[in-house]
Amino acid sequence: MQPETGRIAILEDDPIMGESLMQGLSLEGHTVQWWKKGEEALRQLAEESSGFDLVLCDIRLPDMNGEEVFRQSSRSSATPFLFMTGFGDVDQAVRLMRSGAVDFITKPFDMSSLLQRIDNTLRGRPRHSADTGLGISRSMRDAAMMLRRYANHPLPVLIQGETGTGKEVAARFLHGVSSNAKAPFVAVNCAAIPAELLESELFGHEKGAFTGAGNLHRGYAERAGSGILFLDEIGDMPNALQAKLLRLIEERKFNRLGGESEIRFTARIVCATHQEIGADGSSFRKDLYFRLSALPVTLPPLRERPEDILWLAQAFLEEIIRTRETKIRGIGIMAEDAMLEHPWPGNARELRNRLERAAALSENPLLLPSDVFPDARPIREHECLGTLSVARDAAERRQILRALSSTNGQVAQAAKQLGVSRTTLWEKMNRFGIESGVRSEN
Incomplete structure (x- = not known):
């Protein structure tokens, strides 16, 4: 079996070590890019077209440490990190692996040992992005990797992208790869429900809560149970209801309209929007945006x-x-x-x-x-x-x-x-x- 090759970035400030790694990996057939500063790495990793299969990262850098680069880049990219560390940094490297880094190797190391670890990492890449239903392009594979990483976190996920890019498909993929896949997936299109009815549909109402409320109605938040409450086109949610959604996220409880008893909210919130709700000119509540965008994903246009x-x-x-x-x-x-x-x-x-x-x-x-x-x-x-x-x-x-x-x-x-x-x-x-x-x- 021949070694697997890929696009590898090296983040190493030592000129001798960096040059040696670049030559060695290039000879093995890898496409290699070498960065000497963390700031340069963050800038290029943030670009959607960067598409690296692995970052080989030194922990100690001149402008910031490798851990900081890893944590900042993880917000916008699912690129795997393999850390190179001295004996004094082993505890830090182990902590990074618990946070999602794929591996670490202790200096000094021989090239054959590093190549084997790189080969193992590249062979572990998801190969069947067709199974995701998202696409075969690098950008959609990265989105799928990010969603897999988010799958079992309790925090809200915000999926952004133009209309028609597949945001609900991505949300259902997130649900499907989670350990809670058998729980309900309840989708609500905030733009399709009239503003005056959305609160009742979302939180439900008691019998007699308003004219025409002849029966008790359990809303989407209640019906989602311990699964996912998917709020599509969240940017169209009325401002008054945004405040109640913020309370739902912070307190994990709600009241039906006309009801006095509080109901515990146990679902995970996943939202989608084609709008730039975090932009300065947006009327969307900034405090709610920051809550919803804890785990962001962006789907590029076709x-x-x-x-x-x-x-x-x-x-x-x-x-x-x-x-x-x-x-x-x-x-x-x-x-x-x-x-x-x-x-x-x-x-x-x-x-x-x-x-x-x-x-x-x-x-x-x-x-x-x-x-x-x-x-x-x-x-x-x-x-x-x-x-x-x-x-x-x-x-x-x-x-x-x-x-x-x-x-x-x-x-x-x-x-x-x-x-x-x-x-x-x-x-x-x-x-x-x-x-x-x-x-x-x-």
Whole structure:
């Protein structure tokens, strides 16, 4: 079995040690980046496109210690950390492992021992991001890793992203991978319920609490039991109700409307919004925002993760074929090209809706561009003209995306399918801005 390779960042201020590690890891086939300061590491780890598989981190740094870098980066990234430590820092390294670091190695160490630990860590990466239902791109794999890390914490989770990016899917994934998966998952769309009814729906009401309240009504907070209360579009919650939600979080109890006895709240709160509710200009309560965003996750729009387009399209179409009457049996190459070129302003929801409409109306066994985009204007001949280089790059990019989709993002298998080496495929992916999140063993 050949060693697993990946993208590794080194955080080490010693020039001799850093250079030695960089050369050794590069020779083993890893893609390596070297940082000398914690501030530089935090800045690059915060970028959604960073996509490192492992950070090899020294605990003692010139501007801050490795523990501080790890804790700050964990708020925005699920990148694993392997710490390099002296004998005097072993207790700190053990504490970091309890907080989520994957491993530590004590200095001085030989390169073979470090390489074995790195290989073990990379082989332990989640390989089947397709099982998450989120996507095969690196950004969605990172989101899935973050949700797994959050799964058994009691704190609220805030999932942010544009409309249609799959925030409820992510919330259900969080619930499904938790140890409490059999408990209820109760979803409430705060934008879909009239403001005057939302409080009653959320907290319930006693019989006779108001005109028309003929029976006792148990609200969503009560029905969630010990499971998850998912509040979608939390940014649309009225200000008066935000104060009551804050009390619910802080005191873990509530009253039904018209009721005097307090009811214990035992569910976990997970929220989602497409709004920037933490921004300075937002009318959303800042104290509530800070409570809800204890464990944040951001889902990028579909246009920023083209690797997921065909993978999602195939998953949606398979479900449609399985559950409905349709003549469609697959997606034609020209329709795939059209999908890869479309900007998807409505994200995954738009993709699903277009496929559902196409499956219902098309008479073709393979989807054509006109089935998926019946509203698109015809492209005139002069608009198609371009250089051979541009056309070749576009064709290569589409073919790489197809291969990644068909192999669930596994680069080694995609390279074999395309008839190129894995190194060549990685170079082309970097050139075209494609970052797959799943790799396979060779």
